[in-house]
Amino acid sequence: MFNRRDLLIGGGCFAAAGASLGLKPHRRMDLLGATKLDALMPKAFGAWKAEDAGALIAPPREGSLEDKLYNQVVSRAFSRPDGTTVMLLIAYGNAQTDLLQLHRPEVCYPFFGFTVLESHAQMIPVADQVSIPGRALTATNYNRTEQILYWARVGEYLPQSGNEQLLARLKSQLAGWIVDGVLVRISTVTSEAADGLAANLDFARELVKTLDPRVLRPLLGTRMTQAIEPHHRASA
Numbered sequence: 633m634f635n636r637r638d639l640l641i642g643g644g645c646f647a648a649a650g651a652s653l654g655l656k657p658h659r660r661m662d663l664l665g666a667t668k669l670d671a672l673m674p675k676a677f678g679a680w681k682a683e684d685a686g687a688l689i690a691p692p693r694e695g696s697l698e699d700k701l702y703n704q705v706v707s708r709a710f711s712r713p714d715g716t717t718v719m720l721l722i723a724y725g726n727a728q729t730d731l732l733q734l735h736r737p738e739v740c741y742p743f744f745g746f747t748v749l750e751s752h753a754q755m756i757p758v759a760d761q762v763s764i765p766g767r768a769l770t771a772t773n774y775n776r777t778e779q780i781l782y783w784a785r786v787g788e789y790l791p792q793s794g795n796e797q798l799l800a801r802l803k804s805q806l807a808g809w810i811v812d813g814v815l816v817r818i819s820t821v822t823s824e825a826a827d828g829l830a831a832n833l834d835f836a837r838e839l840v841k842t843l844d845p846r847v848l849r850p851l852l853g854t855r856m857t858q859a860i861e862p863h864h865r866a867s868a
Contacts, residue, residue, distance in 0.1 A: 661787055661804070661811040662726050664850035669706045669722060672847050678838030679712040716831045720839075721817040724850065734784050734815045736794055738769055746771040746778075750825065753792040756783060756833060758840040762859050764852065765790045768832075770825050779828025780819045781836060787811030788853045814851055 675682040706722040725734065738751045754768035766783035784791055787809060789800035804811045818835050820828040840848070840860065849857045 659809050660726075661809050663812055663853070664704070664724055664726065664814075667846050667850065669704050669724065669847060669850075672844045673706055673708070673722075674839075674842050674844075677842035678834075680710040680718075680835060680838060681712070683709045683711055683717070710835065716820065718831060718835045719817075719819045719821075720835075721819075722814065722851070723817075724812070724814045726812045734786070734797065734813045736767075736784065736797065736815070737771070737780050737782055737817060738767070739794065741769070741771045741780075745773045747773070754781065754829075756781065756836050758837050759860050762856075764836070764840075764856065765792045766836075767792055768829055770828075772823075776821050777823040778819045778821055779825055779832060780817060781829065781832035782815060782817040784813065784815050785851065785853050786813045788855055790853065790856065812850070816851055 703726050704722075704724045706720070708720050709717060710720060711717045723734070738748050741748060748769055748771050750768075750770040752768055754766050755763040756766045757763045764783050766781060769778075769780040769782075771778050771780060784797060786797055786800040787804040788811075789796070789803070791797040791800045801811070818832045820831050822828045822831075840852075841864070843851070845857070845861070845864075848860065852860070
């Protein structure tokens with residue numbers, strides 16, 4: 633026989649289970665779909681031209697954490713006539729969950745022996761009155777210093793910090809979505825922070841100006857793409 637206390641506790645457990653089920657994401661957001669990033673990324677734009685420098689990072693090993701995190705990875709080096717070289721990395725994952733989520737550079741660089749000397753939020757102007765919320769870092773190890781500029785997209789959010797990234801994922805889950813995500817990282821090897829940031833910002837602006845619409849949306853999200861597209865049409 634159940635007493636009244638048992639019934640109340642049991643009822644509370646069922647209510648909690650029901651609430652948990654109601655919050656469980658039931659929809660998927662995948663802004664990339666079957667699009668192949670590598671095939672659509674431009675080889676030249678503005679003053680920048682891709683170099684035949686081979687892979688900048690090792691391809692993810694099958695079954696590794698990186699392989700599970702990212703469905704597509706593009707890495708290239710670009711240079712411009714003044715001798716400045718930047719490295720571009722785009723890493724896309726189709727599901728941002730508790731276990732699988734983007735690795736932000738300020739977190740992962742120290743695992744490769746770098747010390748992060750500076751890290752701050754950085755707006756990235758890409759059109760008149762349109763800027764991407766991003767982050768700028770200075771990271772150094774025993775033989776080189778990198779100036780890093782990046783942005784991250786989680787669903788329709790562009791978080792500038794790890795806490796914002798967590799909040800973006802939680803908001804998406806509460807709205808019933810399992811969302812995709814992407815990290816776009818641009819880096820220059822130089823100890824001069826101002827020069828490196830200027831080169832990275834120029835590269836980002838020129839890259840976004842020339843991106844195919846099929847790539848622009850998965851890299852920036854629907855809302856940011858809608859803000860940029862009128863400027864693309866005006867310059868076409």
